[in-house]
Amino acid sequence: MGRKRTQSGEARLTEVAKLAGVSPITASRFFRNPEALSASKRERVESAAKELGYVPNLAARALASQRSEVIGVMIPSLTNNVFSDVLRGIYDVAQGSRYSIQLVNTRYSILQEEKLLRLFQAQKPAGLIVTGINQTAESRAVMQAMNCPIVQIMEIGPEPVDMMVGFSHYDAGIAAISHLLAQGHKRIGFLGARMDPRVQRRFDGYRDAMKAAGLLDQRLIVTTPVPTSVTMGGTLFADLLTRVPDLEAVFCVNDDLALGVLFECERRQIPVPEKMAIVGFNDLEFMASAVPSLTSVRTNRYEMGRHAVTMVTEAIEDRRPADPVIDLGFELMIRQSSLAKGA
Amino acid sequence: MGRKRTQSGEARLTEVAKLAGVSPITASRFFRNPEALSASKRERVESAAKELGYVPNLAARALASQRSEVIGVMIPSLTNNVFSDVLRGIYDVAQGSRYSIQLVNTRYSILQEEKLLRLFQAQKPAGLIVTGINQTAESRAVMQAMNCPIVQIMEIGPEPVDMMVGFSHYDAGIAAISHLLAQGHKRIGFLGARMDPRVQRRFDGYRDAMKAAGLLDQRLIVTTPVPTSVTMGGTLFADLLTRVPDLEAVFCVNDDLALGVLFECERRQIPVPEKMAIVGFNDLEFMASAVPSLTSVRTNRYEMGRHAVTMVTEAIEDRRPADPVIDLGFELMIRQSSLAKGA
DNA sequence: ACGAATATTGACAGCGCTACCAAGGGATTG
DNA sequence: CAATCCCTTGGTAGCGCTGTCAATATTCGT
Numbered sequence: 001m002g003r004k005r006t007q008s009g010e011a012r013l014t015e016v017a018k019l020a021g022v023s024p025i026t027a028s029r030f031f032r033n034p035e036a037l038s039a040s041k042r043e044r045v046e047s048a049a050k051e052l053g054y055v056p057n058l059a060a061r062a063l064a065s066q067r068s069e070v071i072g073v074m075i076p077s078l079t080n081n082v083f084s085d086v087l088r089g090i091y092d093v094a095q096g097s098r099y100s101i102q103l104v105n106t107r108y109s110i111l112q113e114e115k116l117l118r119l120f121q122a123q124k125p126a127g128l129i130v131t132g133i134n135q136t137a138e139s140r141a142v143m144q145a146m147n148c149p150i151v152q153i154m155e156i157g158p159e160p161v162d163m164m165v166g167f168s169h170y171d172a173g174i175a176a177i178s179h180l181l182a183q184g185h186k187r188i189g190f191l192g193a194r195m196d197p198r199v200q201r202r203f204d205g206y207r208d209a210m211k212a213a214g215l216l217d218q219r220l221i222v223t224t225p226v227p228t229s230v231t232m233g234g235t236l237f238a239d240l241l242t243r244v245p246d247l248e249a250v251f252c253v254n255d256d257l258a259l260g261v262l263f264e265c266e267r268r269q270i271p272v273p274e275k276m277a278i279v280g281f282n283d284l285e286f287m288a289s290a291v292p293s294l295t296s297v298r299t300n301r302y303e304m305g306r307h308a309v310t311m312v313t314e315a316i317e318d319r320r321p322a323d324p325v326i327d328l329g330f331e332l333m334i335r336q337s338s339l340a341k342g343a
Numbered sequence: 344m345g346r347k348r349t350q351s352g353e354a355r356l357t358e359v360a361k362l363a364g365v366s367p368i369t370a371s372r373f374f375r376n377p378e379a380l381s382a383s384k385r386e387r388v389e390s391a392a393k394e395l396g397y398v399p400n401l402a403a404r405a406l407a408s409q410r411s412e413v414i415g416v417m418i419p420s421l422t423n424n425v426f427s428d429v430l431r432g433i434y435d436v437a438q439g440s441r442y443s444i445q446l447v448n449t450r451y452s453i454l455q456e457e458k459l460l461r462l463f464q465a466q467k468p469a470g471l472i473v474t475g476i477n478q479t480a481e482s483r484a485v486m487q488a489m490n491c492p493i494v495q496i497m498e499i500g501p502e503p504v505d506m507m508v509g510f511s512h513y514d515a516g517i518a519a520i521s522h523l524l525a526q527g528h529k530r531i532g533f534l535g536a537r538m539d540p541r542v543q544r545r546f547d548g549y550r551d552a553m554k555a556a557g558l559l560d561q562r563l564i565v566t567t568p569v570p571t572s573v574t575m576g577g578t579l580f581a582d583l584l585t586r587v588p589d590l591e592a593v594f595c596v597n598d599d600l601a602l603g604v605l606f607e608c609e610r611r612q613i614p615v616p617e618k619m620a621i622v623g624f625n626d627l628e629f630m631a632s633a634v635p636s637l638t639s640v641r642t643n644r645y646e647m648g649r650h651a652v653t654m655v656t657e658a659i660e661d662r663r664p665a666d667p668v669i670d671l672g673f674e675l676m677i678r679q680s681s682l683a684k685g686a
Numbered sequence: 687a688c689g690a691a692t693a694t695t696g697a698c699a700g701c702g703c704t705a706c707c708a709a710g711g712g713a714t715t716g
Numbered sequence: 717c718a719a720t721c722c723c724t725t726g727g728t729a730g731c732g733c734t735g736t737c738a739a740t741a742t743t744c745g746t
Contacts, residue, residue: 063731064735229629256629263632285572285573288574291606371703384725690744694739702731
């Protein structure tokens with residue numbers, strides 16, 4: 001005797017098909033590509049499905065079709081609010097699509113990334129979104145073998161695994177320093193925490209811009225491998241001031257550090273920007289309303305997430321974007337904290 | 344002729360079994376419950392699997408076993424950094440387990456939540472983590488019908504759907520106001536943005552504490568449905584000052600607002616805490632290093648995430664926690680911003 | 687109006703794995 | 717020594733859906 005309901009009691013596709021008076025395969029098509037049906041059958045299946053409260057069994061679909069509708073996402077941190085914006089963009093697009101997101105946290109470890117990548121490989125995701133361009137050779141090999149669209153996000157560089165969306169952290173670093181130089185500053189410090197590859201490239205921008213101006217000095221550079229925080233901004237800044245008492249400006253690799261510097265200046269009664277210029281990175285929301293308002297490099301994190309999912313899904317559906325690499329750029333938001341000394 | 348490899352070229356369980364010289368079902372057991380095998384077979388299957396690079400096909404497993412190893416997580420926001428801490432806790436525990444997380448964003452809409460819940464229902468998750476206790480009746484019915492462990496997080500209250508981990512936002516509100524009252528303040532303002540149910544209960548605490556002290560005054564209360572931000576903190580505070588020029592203190596429903604208030608005080612040269620006491624909520628990292636340091640209510644967000652996943656997984660495996668409701672409490676972190684006027 | 691091209695539809699045969707139940711084998715007991 | 721138990725192992729029979737390809741309706745051009 002033929003079962004009518006699934007073991008857990010829900011209607012199966014066969015039952016929907018029977019109620020609609022069509023074959024199971026036709027009903028199946030309705031859920032995947034409704035346009036392929038004639039209008040009459042489409043309506044019949046639709047109402048039958050609604051009547052039975054039918055919901056497709058994803059596991060069965062994945063098994064039969066040999067593919068999933070899962071997009072894997074690998075990010076290095078859930079704490080850093082830079083990524084919450086990216087994630088919001090990713091989920092905003094994905095939640096309106098047929099695809100679901102499988103998120104994993106690499107914790108800034110490329111070995112962990114490699115391991116998680118292998119796990120993904122087993123799940124045969126329909127697409128993949130990975131952070132950055134510094135994967136291990138092994139990771140790149142695995143990705144290449146996965147045979148699905150892949151987008152590298154957060155930055156752009158040579159030799160994409162497949163597609164990319166981001167911006168040049170190096171150029172952004174150059175832009176920040178050029179601005180400070182243009183304001184007449186000479187002793188410009190660099191503050192960095194958790195020097196991940198992207199932060200490293202911002203540093204490269206700082207270094208090259210300073211070198212070009214003949215102002216590079218190792219004493220100006222203070223970094224730590226410890227994760228970033230506002231408190232750490234104050235600590236690093238205090239350290240830097242000890243080394244370079246006549247410091248004029250400081251470039252922080254992110255806004256948390258910049259806020260920490262601002263607080264430390266307040267604590268030491270160093271007037272900003274008169275005696276100390278501050279530039280941050282990412283332009284988090286609070287930068288504009290700080291007192292004084294803080295200069296920062298605005299990055300399009302939400303759009304990055306949106307683009308990444310859009311690119312992946314379009315590629316999955318054989319509508320690859322014309323250009324596999326999208327540069328979302330950045331914008332230097334000049335505010336009070338870095339105005340010219342004389343201004 | 345029997346296929347050896349899967350369509351996409353990977354080894355199948357049958358092949359592992361053949362190489363190990365056991366039946367497929369024995370090999371299957373190895374991956375689910377190794378202890379059930381004799382030591383010799385266990386080793387044979389293990390090395391065969393390694394040799395072939397075998398990875399179980401999750402879709403086939405889910406279909407055959409009629410259950411998944413997915414834990415659904417519903418949170419209302421990806422922007423609010425309160426949730427990034429919770430998520431970190433969730434992922435930290437889940438990534439070390441056999442379960443994977445399926446995250447969805449309800450965007451503070453209980454209707455969206457209801458819709459997403461139905462989607463989850465179709466996927467038959469092994470467990471569920473939902474934010475808050477204010478689900479619609481329909482949502483509660485769906486959850487009840489899902490027949491899987493469920494943890495409500497962020498707050499505790501009567502009638503859990505299943506399990507709960509959180510704390511009392513009402514009590515926390517009371518604690519914050521009691522502190523301000525103890526410092527001798529009378530005109531204590533309330534600043535709230537996006538009044539979600541938990542924020543509402545903090546407000547209830549404020550209201551009752553003020554009423555008990557005979558100090559409740561509608562003019563002291565300023566709220567907006569707009570999402571919270573540092574800038575909004577300044578805006579709301581400015582509004583409040585216009586209504587109550589002789590304001591003495593302000594309780595902000597979160598730390599972003601509190602930081603905005605601090606900046607606005609700076610802008611208006613109102614000395615904190617001498618002329619204005621400030622208390623925030625959540626105790627984000629920057630609160631301690633602000634100048635002056637900002638008083639806040641510390642909440643155990645990371646632990647909440649960890650507990651939630653632990654409770655769900657243990658319940659899935661029939662080891663339900665002794666107590667279905669865990670109160671993680673809160674701690675008032677008293678700092679400079681709320682010290683007594685005369686201190 | 688007729689054949690060709692196109693749009694719809696259906697039958698068959700699994701996808702890779704596990705639930706269920708039964709059987710074999712060794713240890714234990716009276 | 718037989719009866720009993722438990723531990724380990726295997727056979728059978730799908731889980732609910734979709735790929736492939738052939739079969740059938742429909743439309744079109746001339």
